[in-house]
Structure formats: structure tokens, C-alpha cells
Amino acid sequence: MDDAQLVERIAERFGEAREVPLPDPKWLRPDAPQVKVPAERVAEVARYLKNELGFDLLDFLTAVDWLKENRFEMVYCFTKTAEPKSRLFLKADLPREGEPGLPSLAGLYKAADWQEREVFDLFGIRFEGHPHLKRILLWEGYPGHPLRKDYVHVPDKYDNGSEIGLPKSAVPSGEHK
Amino acid sequence: MNPLNPPAGVINATADSILSGPSFETKMERLSETEMLLNMGPQHPSTHGVLRVVLKLDGEVVTGAMPDVGYLHRGVEKLSENRLYPQVIVLTDRDDYLCAMLNNWAYCLAVEQLLKVEVPARAEYIRVLVGELNRIASHLVLIGTFGIDIGAFTPFLYAFGREREMILDLLDQVSGARITYNYIRIGGVMADLPAGWTEKAGKFVAHMRACLKEYDDLLTYNPIFLDRTRGVGILSKESAVSYGVAGPNLRASGVPLDLRKMAPYGVYGKFDFEMALGKNGDCFDRYLVRRNEIEQSLRIIEQALEALPAGDILGKVPKANIRPPAGEAYAHIEGARGWLGVYLISDGSLQPYRMHVRAPSFISLAVLQEILKGWKVADVVAILGSIDIVLGEVDR
Numbered sequence: 001m002d003d004a005q006l007v008e009r010i011a012e013r014f015g016e017a018r019e020v021p022l023p024d025p026k027w028l029r030p031d032a033p034q035v036k037v038p039a040e041r042v043a044e045v046a047r048y049l050k051n052e053l054g055f056d057l058l059d060f061l062t063a064v065d066w067l068k069e070n071r072f073e074m075v076y077c078f079t080k081t082a083e084p085k086s087r088l089f090l091k092a093d094l095p096r097e098g099e100p101g102l103p104s105l106a107g108l109y110k111a112a113d114w115q116e117r118e119v120f121d122l123f124g125i126r127f128e129g130h131p132h133l134k135r136i137l138l139w140e141g142y143p144g145h146p147l148r149k150d151y152v153h154v155p156d157k158y159d160n161g162s163e164i165g166l167p168k169s170a171v172p173s174g175e176h177k
Numbered sequence: 178m179n180p181l182n183p184p185a186g187v188i189n190a191t192a193d194s195i196l197s198g199p200s201f202e203t204k205m206e207r208l209s210e211t212e213m214l215l216n217m218g219p220q221h222p223s224t225h226g227v228l229r230v231v232l233k234l235d236g237e238v239v240t241g242a243m244p245d246v247g248y249l250h251r252g253v254e255k256l257s258e259n260r261l262y263p264q265v266i267v268l269t270d271r272d273d274y275l276c277a278m279l280n281n282w283a284y285c286l287a288v289e290q291l292l293k294v295e296v297p298a299r300a301e302y303i304r305v306l307v308g309e310l311n312r313i314a315s316h317l318v319l320i321g322t323f324g325i326d327i328g329a330f331t332p333f334l335y336a337f338g339r340e341r342e343m344i345l346d347l348l349d350q351v352s353g354a355r356i357t358y359n360y361i362r363i364g365g366v367m368a369d370l371p372a373g374w375t376e377k378a379g380k381f382v383a384h385m386r387a388c389l390k391e392y393d394d395l396l397t398y399n400p401i402f403l404d405r406t407r408g409v410g411i412l413s414k415e416s417a418v419s420y421g422v423a424g425p426n427l428r429a430s431g432v433p434l435d436l437r438k439m440a441p442y443g444v445y446g447k448f449d450f451e452m453a454l455g456k457n458g459d460c461f462d463r464y465l466v467r468r469n470e471i472e473q474s475l476r477i478i479e480q481a482l483e484a485l486p487a488g489d490i491l492g493k494v495p496k497a498n499i500r501p502p503a504g505e506a507y508a509h510i511e512g513a514r515g516w517l518g519v520y521l522i523s524d525g526s527l528q529p530y531r532m533h534v535r536a537p538s539f540i541s542l543a544v545l546q547e548i549l550k551g552w553k554v555a556d557v558v559a560i561l562g563s564i565d566i567v568l569g570e571v572d573r
Binding site for chain 2: 023024028029030032057060064081085114115118122135136137138146147
């Protein structure tokens with residue numbers, strides 16, 4: 001089954017699925033089919049990919065913040081243990097406002113458990129049905145989600161060494177001499 | 178009331194808040210009358226870095242485990258959005274500091290996909306040479322520290338203190354650094370091999386072969402070592418695939434999957450080597466796969482030294498202002514700990530729009546919550562050691 005057939009088959013099963021359009025005609029892409037589905041159907045599509053099309057390995061999942069277009073994009077990369085050359089990218093758009101969320105894949109692929117927590121931690125995207133959706137790399141109560149493009153760093157004690165007892169001379173002034 | 182062992186029916190929030198402050202919630206359920214929580218780490222000699230595992234124990238048997246990571250989080254992905262493309266290579270060095278060459282490589286492959294630059298043949302061979310040497314060095318750390326974890330001190334002195342140092346010397350001579358190399362560059366490598374290096378590398382290959390025998394006598398067939406590792410901490414095929422574990426840990430569970438063989442990148446298609454495979458997915462198999470992989474890496478190095486062509490070491494890449502055309506790329510390679518992937522998005526500017534690292538240690542570590550169950554506290558150390566994680570990469 002070549003790439004076009006694969007996309008066709010997914011589109012046949014899920015009416016809303018379509019190949020991800022290029023943002024502009026010169027846009028470069030990895031050599032693998034890319035399918036976009038509505039966010040709320042991600043888990044269904046993943047189940048189909050796993051059970052019917054043999055994509056048994058979830059390579060990675062992450063998110064991208066497209067601030068100018070006011071959307072988050074979830075990116076999933078699936079592959080097969082028997083045939084690691086064949087890959088499929090599954091994408092889904094989410095609004096940036098409010099509490100963006102989509103179904104969790106943790107029940108299907110255990111790999112999604114920690115990686116979804118990472119996306120939740122760094123992007124603030126919620127995964128419905130995740131067994132343990134907690135921050136994983138940062139601590140509870142951390143202000144904001146750093147991988148969002150509009151995240152502003154709040155200066156803390158580490159931005160000014162003098163507050164942790166370093167002599168003034170040891171604190172970089174930020175100016176070049 | 179003993180705070181570490183509240184009576185049955187008391188939700189472990191009490192014990193939790195004592196152990197870790199109110200913010201941390203484990204997904205463990207209530208403790209029964211005979212159970213207690215044990216906090217292992219974050220400062221613990223056998224966690225190989227700053228890792229905390231909350232164990233739920235019934236006597237000496239682990240009934241639940243919850244790893245807590247993030248102590249070394251430096252925000253590499255965020256930092257890279259504010260760096261020039263070549264500057265990001267330096268950050269990747271700090272992800273998995275036991276095989277920094279491979280980190281450099283994965284990132285450079287992704288940028289090269291966007292730039293569509295051709296890497297000269299000599300540079301490809303040098304990448305294989307330093308990459309495989311670094312893989313051996315990384316596996317030697319596992320052999321050494323895994324031995325220490327379960328009581329065998331001597332192999333550490335040999336593997337870590339003798340052979341690994343030889344490799345670090347070789348890599349120091351090509352790159353000028355022992356650990357963080359910044360050697361593989363976008364489009365090739367930083368510098369050509371110094372005079373006499375290939376002979377030294379050839380000598381090392383012969384030396385290392387003899388040493389593997391020594392390790393076998395000291396560790397591999399040591400009855401105590403076998404007792405502590407065989408049949409312990411079994412990771413089933415199905416579980417390993419579901420967790421997305423790839424690399425030596427997956428091969429130890431008996432799944433033949435190696436990108437160098439099945440989806441070759443660079444010049445790996447030209448080498449003759451075998452895939453090291455395990456059968457049972459226990460601690461011993463995870464050790465043995467790495468020990469055998471060293472042998473295969475030596476074969477690859479030998480062939481690469483023999484076939485090393487002359488020529489340029491850097492492709493046609495601008496000297497400054499590297500500006501890949503807009504687009505996305507995903508490059509993954511067979512890292513020392515599993516698939517090491519870099520998902521990169523360029524908006525046509527001087528800095529990456531987004532860089533995501535598929536960190537194999539992070540993904541392998543998640544299996545801990547499952548495979549620790551049912552084993553004794555002493556086995557926790559063996560199982561954790563056999564998974565071979567680097568916390569710098571877990572937390573990024």
C-alpha cells in the first residue's frame with residue numbers, strides 16, 4: 001500500500017480525515033503521509049491505525065503552537081515494528097483559547113501516558129481520559145506553559161545572583177566591556 | 178500513628194505530603210495495613226542522576242511504583258527556539274551526555290533534511306566511526322555501573338576507568354572535548370581526523386575485543402550476577418512495543434528492530450553486522466544485548482576504518498546565517514538508548530520555530546511503573562540499572 005492509498009483508506013473510513021495541506025507550496029516535509037483529523041476523533045483514528053493498519057508503535061507525540069494562526073497543532077508519529085520505514089503523521093488542530101483538549105491515547109498506546117503529560121505540562125493542552133494528567137517536568141503551581149509562543153518568563157531569584165548570596169562582582173551585568 | 182505507614186483506609190495523602198510536599202500526588206491507591214511508602218531518591222547512588230521513585234511496599238515486595246522526573250529540566254526545547262541553528266548542537270550535547278555524538282548527529286540530520294545538503298562521503302564515515310565509538314563508551318558505562326548496582330565493583334574499574342577512557346581520548350583528539358563534543362556539524366563534521374588517529378582506533382578495536390572476554394569472566398558468567406539478573410524485571414514484547422521502547426531495551430525483549438539495519442541512514446547500509454537480540458526481556462538480556470552490541474559496533478568500526486574514503490568533510494553549507502527553508506523535518510537514528518528523534522520546524526528564519534526531541538530515556542523510563550511491581554527492593558536497583566537511562570535526556 002503506497003502513501004496515497006493509505007490516506008485514501010483512512011479518509012474512506014473517517015469522512016473528515018484529509019491529507020494535511022501545505023501551508024505554502026514550497027513547504028518541506030518528511031517523506032511520510034500526513035493526515036489531519038478533527039481533534040475529537042484522534043483516539044478513534046489511532047485505534048483504527050493500530051488495529052487495522054498495523055501501526056503498532058507510537059514513535060512520538062508533541063504539539064506545536066501556531067500563534068499567528070491562533071491554533072495548536074497536535075502531531076503524532078506512528079510506525080510499525082516490522083517495518084520502521086513506513087511512518088504516518090497524524091495531526092489535529094486545537095483552538096488556543098480556553099482550555100484546549102482532546103481524547104487521550106494512553107489507553108491505546110502506553111507511550112502516550114508520559115508524552116501527553118509532557119504536552120500538558122509545557123503547552124497546557126488537556127487529554128480527556130488520561131489516567132493521571134499531572135505536570136511531569138515542571139512542578140505543580142509553575143506559572144504558565146513555557147512552550148507556548150506567548151509565554152513570558154517571570155524573573156525569579158536565579159535571574160539575579162545577588163539574591164542568592166553571590167557577591168556583586170560575580171553577577172553578570174549583561175553589558176559588554 | 179506512624180506517618181510513613183498510616184492505618185488502612187487512610188488515604189496516602191498524609192504520607193505523601195510528608196514525603197514530598199502537598200503538590201505531589203501518586204496514582205497509588207490506598208495503602209493496606211501492611212503497606213508503606215518508600216521514597217527512593219532524588220539523591221540516591223543507584224538512580225544514576227537525580228531521579229525519584231516513590232515505591233509502595235508490602236514488606237520487601239514492591240506493589241506500586243511512581244517515578245518522579247524533572248529535576249534536571251533545563252528547557253532545551255524552549256532554549257533552542259532562541260538559538261541559531263548551529264548553536265542548538267551545543268544544547269543537544271547536554272541531553273544525553275553519555276553519547277553526545279549521536280545527539281549531534283540526530284539534530285544535524287534533521288537540519289540537513291531541510292537544507293537538502295549532501296554530506297560528503299568522508300564525513301559520513303567519520304560520523305559512523307565517532308558515533309559507534311560513542312555508543313561503545315555509553316554501553317561501557319552501563320556495564321560498569323550496572324555491575325556496581327548489584328555488587329560487582331571490579332568490572333566498573335575496567336569498563337569505566339580503562340576502556341571508556343581510551344574512547345574518550347580518541348574522541349578528545351578529534352573534537353577537543355571528552356564529553357560534550359559539538360563535533361558533528363550541519364553538513365558534515367567539524368574537523369578532519371588528526372594524523373595517526375585511524376591506527377589508534379584500529380588498535381583500540383583489537384584491545385576492546387580482548388576486553389570483552391575479560392568482562393565475560395568477571396561479570397557475564399558470574400553466578401551471583403546471573404542470579405541477580407536472570408528472570409528479573411521481565412519486560413514483555415507487547416508491553417515494550419506499547420510503551421514505545423525502541424533500541425536495546427526492545428531488542429532485549431526479542432523484537433528485531435534496529436534502524437541501522439532496517440531503515441539505514443548515512444552509510445549504514447554498507448556495513449555487515451548483526452542485530453543483537455535477547456529473548457526473555459529480563460535484566461540479563463538487557464545487559465547481554467548491550468555487551469553483544471559492543472561487538473557489532475567494533476565490526477562496524479573496523480569496516481569503516483577500512484573503507485574510509487578521502488575527500489571533503491563538510492558539504493556546501495553557508496559559513497554563517499544558516500537559514501533552512503520553511504518546512505518540517507523528522508530525523509531519527511538508532512541512539513545508544515533507543516530511537517533518538519528530532520522533529521524540527523523551520524519558518525525560514527535563523528532560529529528553529531520548534532524543536533522536539535524524542536528522548537529514548539524518557540520513553541524507556543515510563544515502563545518502570547509497570548515492571549517494578551512484584552519485585553523486591555533490591556531488584557529495583559537492578560531493574561533501574563538495566564534500563565540504562567540518562568537523566569539529562571529524561572528531563573531535557
